[in-house]
Amino acid sequence: MTIVRPRTLDEAISALGDHPDAHVLHGGTDLMVEVNFAKTRPVDVVSLRRIAELRRWHVDDSTREIVVGAGVRWSDLEREPLRSLSPALAQAARTVGSPQIRAAGTIGGNLGTCSPAGDGLPVLSALDAIVVLRNRDGQREIPFHSFMTGPKRSVRKHDEIIVAVRWQPTGGFEGYAKIGVRNAMVIAVASVCLVHDPRAGEIRVALGAVGPTIIRARTAEAWLRERCDLRDLTTIGDDLSREFGARVRAEANAIDDHRSTRSYRHHGVGVLATRLLDRARKVTT
Amino acid sequence: MSGEPEFYDLRVNGATHAVSDAWLGESLLYVLRERLGLPGTKGACEQGECGSCTVLIDGDAVCACLVMAADAVDANVTTVEGLSAPTTLTDVQASFLAAGGVQCGFCTPGLVVAVHHLLDTNPNPSENEIREAISGNICRCTGYGRIFEAVRTAREERVAVRARGQK
Numbered sequence: 001m002t003i004v005r006p007r008t009l010d011e012a013i014s015a016l017g018d019h020p021d022a023h024v025l026h027g028g029t030d031l032m033v034e035v036n037f038a039k040t041r042p043v044d045v046v047s048l049r050r051i052a053e054l055r056r057w058h059v060d061d062s063t064r065e066i067v068v069g070a071g072v073r074w075s076d077l078e079r080e081p082l083r084s085l086s087p088a089l090a091q092a093a094r095t096v097g098s099p100q101i102r103a104a105g106t107i108g109g110n111l112g113t114c115s116p117a118g119d120g121l122p123v124l125s126a127l128d129a130i131v132v133l134r135n136r137d138g139q140r141e142i143p144f145h146s147f148m149t150g151p152k153r154s155v156r157k158h159d160e161i162i163v164a165v166r167w168q169p170t171g172g173f174e175g176y177a178k179i180g181v182r183n184a185m186v187i188a189v190a191s192v193c194l195v196h197d198p199r200a201g202e203i204r205v206a207l208g209a210v211g212p213t214i215i216r217a218r219t220a221e222a223w224l225r226e227r228c229d230l231r232d233l234t235t236i237g238d239d240l241s242r243e244f245g246a247r248v249r250a251e252a253n254a255i256d257d258h259r260s261t262r263s264y265r266h267h268g269v270g271v272l273a274t275r276l277l278d279r280a281r282k283v284t285t
Numbered sequence: 286m287s288g289e290p291e292f293y294d295l296r297v298n299g300a301t302h303a304v305s306d307a308w309l310g311e312s313l314l315y316v317l318r319e320r321l322g323l324p325g326t327k328g329a330c331e332q333g334e335c336g337s338c339t340v341l342i343d344g345d346a347v348c349a350c351l352v353m354a355a356d357a358v359d360a361n362v363t364t365v366e367g368l369s370a371p372t373t374l375t376d377v378q379a380s381f382l383a384a385g386g387v388q389c390g391f392c393t394p395g396l397v398v399a400v401h402h403l404l405d406t407n408p409n410p411s412e413n414e415i416r417e418a419i420s421g422n423i424c425r426c427t428g429y430g431r432i433f434e435a436v437r438t439a440r441e442e443r444v445a446v447r448a449r450g451q452k
Contacts, residue, residue: 002289002309003355025353029333032351035310036331042310047356075345098421100399101333103345104352184420185334 003045009053009134012046013161017136019044020158026054026071027104029097030113054108054163057082067166070108077120078102088126088174088193092119095178098185108162111147114154117209121148122193123176125206125214129167133160148213172196173233173280177272178208189260190268192248194276201231203280205273210252210265217273220247233281241281245274293358297321298367304354313352314338317364325365325394336422339395339402340364346402348421365394368401377401377439384435388426396422400436404443415440 004022006012016022022044025031034040048054054071066085068077076082077093089107096102096119110120111131124131124144131147133140133156144165147154156162173196180186191208203224207215224244228235249270254262291307295316302321312331317323317340327337331350338349341363349364369375374382377400387393396419403410403418410418415436424432 002291003353005356005358025356028351028353028356029348032312032353033332035353036312036350040310045309045353045356047353049356050359097333098336098348099418100336100339100346100348100421101351104347 005047007050015046017159022046026109027106029101029105065166069164070162071106073106074102088123088176091176092123111162114152117188121214122206122208126193126195126204127167129165132164134163135160150212170197172198173283175276179268190265192272196280207269210254217248217251241274241277245270248273291355297362311354312350313354314349316354337395339398380435380438384431386431386435392424
């Protein structure tokens with residue numbers, strides 16, 4: 001075997017089960033960079049591009065959950081009807097690479113690569129999304145916060161295929177903000193997703209590119225929940241919003257590298273958290 | 286080279302091309318240029334940053350450097366060579382020449398493919414939509430002003446052609 005091009009999920013799972021060391025290929029926007037720069041020399045490849053089931057999405061009739069197949073591309077996520085169903089994921093999708101990258105790259109690939117700077121990942125974290133994995137033994141569903149274990153590391157086993165990701169929309173504000181050196185074609189220096197759940201009375205915040213995994217700022221979330229009734233954000237004033245940003249910043253754990261410094265990244269997530277909370281306050285009023 | 290040699294067919298610009306003895310990791314960019322004799326698609330960054338290798342795959346504009354060629358079987362690939370008959374110019378190519386949107390020319394084929402994709406999917410794009418559509422194509426010569434001018438010209442000519450067709 002070298003490359004298998006299955007048309008069904010069962011065929012893909014079977015091929016991957018036979019060759020657990022095979023590379024899983026979908027949009028190619030991560031794997032081919034590695035191959036072009038001789039960091040990876042693929043011997044066996046299982047391509048998921050022809051599996052129609054992975055390209056589909058739907059809203060579950062009974063649970064109202066949004067279920068997005070792993071093969072749904074950024075270019076689908078940034079456009080209607082998905083844009084209105086998931087504004088934060090659409091905002092994140094719009095910041096991924098270029099139109100050419102977004103026409104190829106998939107949400108499943110973002111999860112498969114599992115980079116701390118992956119644009120979709122803070123959104124899935126703040127949405128409390130669940131990742132659906134399948135192999136020959138069956139299916140398991142892992143909350144995103146247990147899925148990612150380190151930079152480019154996850155609990156996905158080698159013979160498992162990421163099938164879909166699903167979450168319950170809150171009906172409240174959700175937004176994504178990202179810092180890079182320019183507006184187009186950048187990898188995040190720091191990113192934040194903020195989701196308001198008006199029914200549960202909570203604000204959920206996830207940070208990208210400021211730690212080995214996506215970081216949920218749970219201490220800051222709890223601090224804010226103790227200060228005010230988050231079913232209604234109009235009671236939040238400017239001072240509280242600024243302090244919230246400072247508390248989010250305290251939960252970052254970034255490194256200095258070629259893309260930015262630890263201190264700038266920490267500053268950045270604090271500013272973005274305040275900015276997103278201010279947007280959420282305006283939407284509510 | 287690791288692994289077994291690959292043998293597969295690619296459908297490029299309407300014709301079927303046999304690829305033999307290829308390495309699995311070869312990109313579509315490499316196969317187009319080095320195996321199929323189609324050098325119009327340019328290669329520079331090989332990581333999807335520059336857009337000079339933009340081709341159409343089943344109607345989507347993508348970077349050929351990020352497509353595994355062996356995975357592009359049963360897809361319809363269109364390169365810049367496939368946009369018009371040899372020695373003739375497309376409307377977009379003509380407007381690039383007229384506006385002075387070509388200097389060193391290295392980015393031009395990728396831009397031409399991206400602009401065709403834009404005007405074929407969005408016949409009357411706004412300024413922002415034009416900028417967004419070619420945001421993945423880097424040009425180091427022109428400063429983009431004349432490229433934007435060329436896209437506007439091609440847009441207006443197509444709008445005029447459609448208006449004449451409706452009369």
